[in-house]
Amino acid sequence: MNRSFLALGFTVLSVLVPCSSWAIRLRAPLDFRPTEPHSDHITTMLTDWRYDQAASEYDWTAAHYDRVMGGKIAEYRRRNPAMQYYIYALNLTLIQESSKDPPEIFTAYYGDMKNWYAAHPAYKIEDAFLHDGTACPVSQEKTEGCRLQVTWANHTRWVPNPGDPGLRAYDVDRLRRAMLNVQGSGYNADGIFFDEHAEGDFSHWKSLSIREYPDWSRYEDDVVGLLAAERKGTGKLIQINTSVYLTSFDERMILAAGASHMELLNNPLSDFMEDRWKFVDTLLDKGAFLEVVNGYSWGEATSLKFSPGNESSGVLRLKMAELCSYYMMVPSSPVNLALFMSNNGWEAPHPKEWMRALEVDVGHPVGPRKLAFQGTDPNGKVVRIYSREFDRALVFIRTKTSWDYNDYGDDAKISLKLPSGERWYPLRSDGTLGLPAACVTLRNPEGMIFLKGSTAKR
Secondary structure (H helix, E strand, O other): OOEEOOOOOOOEEOOOOOOOOOOOOEOOOOOOOOOOOOOOOOEEEEEEOOOOOOHHHHHHHHHHOOEEEEOOHHHHHHHOOOOEEEEEEOOOOEEOOOOOOOOOOOOOOHHHHHHHHHHOOOOOHHHHEOEEOOOOOOOOOOOHHHEOEEEEOOEEEEOEOOOOHHHHHHHHHHHHHHOOOHHHOOOOOOEEEEOOOOHHHHHHHHHOOEOOOOOHHHHHHHHHHHHHHHHHHHOOEEEEEOOOOOOHHHHHHHHHHEEEEEEEEEOOOOOOHHHHHHHHHHHHHOOOEEEEEEOOOHHHHOOOOOOOOOOOOHHHHHHHHHHHHHHHHOOOOHHHEEEEOOOOOOOOOHHHOOOHHHHOOOOOEOOOOEEEEEEEOOOOOEEEEEEEEEOOEEEEEEOOOOOOOOOOOHHHOEEEEOOOOOOEEEEOOOOOEOOOEOEEEEOOOEEEEEEEHHHOOO
16 A cells, blocks of 8 residues: 655554444533534535525524525524625526516516616617627627527526626616615625626537627626626625636636635535635635535435445535535635535425534634545555644545545545544534544545544633
8 A cells, every 4th residue: 555644644554443433422522512603613604595484493594604695684684683695696697587587686687777778878778788790790780689698597598798888887786776675674785696607607608609709708808897897886795606617717707706606616526626625725815705515415415325434324424524625625714715515405494404513613724734645545546635733623534536436435444543642532413522533534535523632621
């Protein structure tokens, strides 16, 4: 077995050596107790599509999340005035009004747009759209009939022109109004969420004949300019959904908007997680606010062929790995990095898709993540295990190093000896602690957190 030990003096043990007993669960040593949510070791954000939670669930949700997109703003404001609320909107497409898409100011806003342009005759509404260069060449007048039209998610849409000054002025005004008195509640929103904003969401338009943009790079520049204008004009953070895309264009858009909802990015089953961590590092260093989002919902994870590993189920094993992945990225202050672990879990009550381990205060990172082990496992496959030290904990995660390595069972596990001079208590997903452990055992992929006994308050 080829081995490289690059952090904290770890040594690899026989994979048959048991690391600890999980037969007994303890509350933390001494008088350790989980912190209340909203402590300063983690930031959480929720996407709430329901609008009809029971009062008791709103009580719970407002007490466990720092930011929310969607849901009833009044219910959140009454329970947690500090909770930041974002509205959902579109800016790169406009859904055409229909019986299933009635007019409103967020996504199907053409009626509002026509009223605004009528009140601002210095701008021409046709300039606010892209046009089919084949049906409507430069030699002809632009008309509604030759606007660029796309079908996306069962909605027929027009495509706005991001470089048009009138469109930019209108969008700033629209968004300002959209954030006021949300849902007639008297409460204003704190920010804006733009969906469908990754480079891959609209790169297919490159193949179309676009009258306004024969040079695609100009379109990218103008999208960045539109976001910058919207952010400056509203004075609010704009969070764009860039999904798993890591291109320079995505980076430029995120920095112009100020924030990103990275849907599906925080997925330990991806063999690109190390590249994703680096992309997040770069953006955080440049001041962006990021929300890293799970790749598999709690329901979807039940279909994975995951052994329970160090947890009571394969689902919880995956979710613990998501938490450990977050801790590999979190900066010294977590204010600009939020965690969301329930994407696509729209049916289950929010408290059912939560781990008490998030509430356990690990403190702040002592330094950057480090490669603790690189070698091979019993199957002869490449293994990389990362570790990161926090004030009160040591966090590990074994990454997936190859897309086609799908053995998630126990025969691929690797054990490392934990550093001496400390009592290490393994943290379970339910917030309890196991007996002191001498080593960490990780499967492909898997994460674990160990609390330091020396930091428990006496």
